[in-house]
Amino acid sequence: MRSIVPILTVVSTLFVIWYAAAIGLNAPWAYNKAERAGVELNFAALVSDTWSQDKPKLPAPHQVGIEIWETTVEMVLDGRGFSKRSLIYHSWVTFSATALGFLLGTGLGIALAIGIVYNRTMDMSVMPWVIASQTIPILAIAPMIIVVLNAVGISGLLPKAMISMYLSFFPVVVGMVKGLRSPGPMQLDQMRTWSATPAQTFWRLRLPSSMPYLFTSLKIGMAASLVGAIVGELPTGAVAGLGARLLAGSYYGQTIQIWSALIMAATLAAVLVGLIGVLQRITLKRMGMA
Amino acid sequence: MTDQTVISAKELSLTFETNDGPVHALKDVTLTVEKGDFVSFIGPSGCGKTTFLRCMADLEHPTGGTITVNGVSPDAARKSRAYGYVFQAAGLYPWRTIGGNIRLPLEIMGYPKAEQDQRVARVLDLVDLAGFEKKFPWQLSGGMQQRASIARALAFDADILLMDEPFGALDEIVRDHLNEQLLKLWDRTDKTICFVTHSIPEAVYLSTKIVVMSPRPGRITDVIESPLPRDRPLDIRDTPEFIEIAHRVRDGLRAGHSDAI
Incomplete structure (x- = not known):
């Protein structure tokens, strides 16, 4: 049980790096979209966009998490646990x-x-x-x-x-x-x-x-x-x-x-x-x- | 050679071919061991005492001369399970209990289960390890492990016990204790024991016959018949007879050493 703190520390550090990298890698596409739409992106909007794109260069952890949830547990609950999309x-x-x-x-x-x-x-x-x-x-x-x-x-x-x-x-x-x-x-x-x-x-x-x-x-x-x-x-x-x-x-x-x-x-x-x-x-x- | 002769070696030689030329591990060794003898082989390292023991056990093959064990070749003696061999290290299997380790040769030799149980119990008793049957080797001290390995060699009731520095790795106090126990065991079971050692007091204390060997080439320089009685308390080592024999052994060792140089 004493190993739980170091493990959580490492995992949360990884998540921080992952989220930060998602912002960096997906920002060009976010700016591109904003420019075509003619809007100015503030930081909050940039973050929310880079973490929720459809085809991001690097998806944010929660996007992957939701995808896994939707293609496993949710499909099982629907009774389609063994469909080809699962x-x-x-x-x-x-x-x-x-x-x-x-x-x-x-x-x-x-x-x-x-x-x-x-x-x-x-x-x-x-x-x-x-x-x-x-x-x-x-x-x-x-x-x-x-x-x-x-x-x-x-x-x-x-x-x-x-x-x-x-x-x-x-x-x-x-x-x-x-x-x-x-x-x-x-x-x-x-x-x-x-x-x-x-x-x-x-x-x-x-x-x-x-x-x-x-x-x-x-x-x-x-x-x-x-x-x-x-x-x-x-x-x-x-x-x-x-x-x-x-x-x-x-x-x-x-x-x-x-x-x-x-x-x-x-x-x-x-x-x-x-x-x-x-x-x-x-x-x-x-x-x-x- | 009489009915009582257990081991008989005549002009036994063993030469190892190495890259640096031949090594004469044994040269013209002649010796007979009678039934019930306790024979110690003593000498500096490289004198061939272990090699000689391994020849008896059919673990090495002599290149010259003859050797018989119980009147037959060492190979036949090994196959008829004529001897138990105790190595320098206990060599117990860590994945078997003490009982399981002693049972191992019995399983290999195909004894029925009930007889295995009974023999394991008997030899455990003989080496004072009753109650340790279900313990694993790492739960025992080094001395107890070595006793278990002796029990294992005794389990299938071979008449000959070949022991290669069995107490070499143990401290003085434990060694004294095990020597005493070994003598009692020898007295009770009437086995023939061949015992390799490099300790003079150990050799003199245990043996009825002490074989002094010297190296390059490995050969016998002296055979001493001990006048000590069969019943030997530990303090026999302070008697003049004991000291005299020890002196003769030491002289033999020194002589063998000087003419090698």
């Missing part, structure tokens, strides 16, 4: 691609890490490719993945999830290789003195040892998954999802819509990463490691 619907679309991509990426990442730790050939050969895969800009490869998968008849959720997976498996591989290798020579020797099988060593020593590393990787992987899902929605023709909202907003200069989609994406990421944090705390607590 941010809840778009968030759900993005979330499902994120979640699937995250699961696939985590699975792939763990599988590759096990391969790298247990197989010398994979150790020597796979890691460079894993690193190389992340040097390719995702924006460049995302349309290719969509096009190729579409050509073989796969469309909808899976192509987006594949892009999510592409981004999220990387931190899991790196973290899990480190985690599975974290038991020291003494602990491995100890297993040997008990004639433990490789499977017993894995389940009873390597995997539990890697848990702290796994959760750290999962948090990064989850955030990367969300970015992947949003990027994956851009080349699909802006049908649905937060990425589609961003793209549609930028087509029509709907900055308020862009910002509300951005805020929703950030909130979604915070919630998902927070959930992993809770899972981490419960798991490590039950393991006596927290």
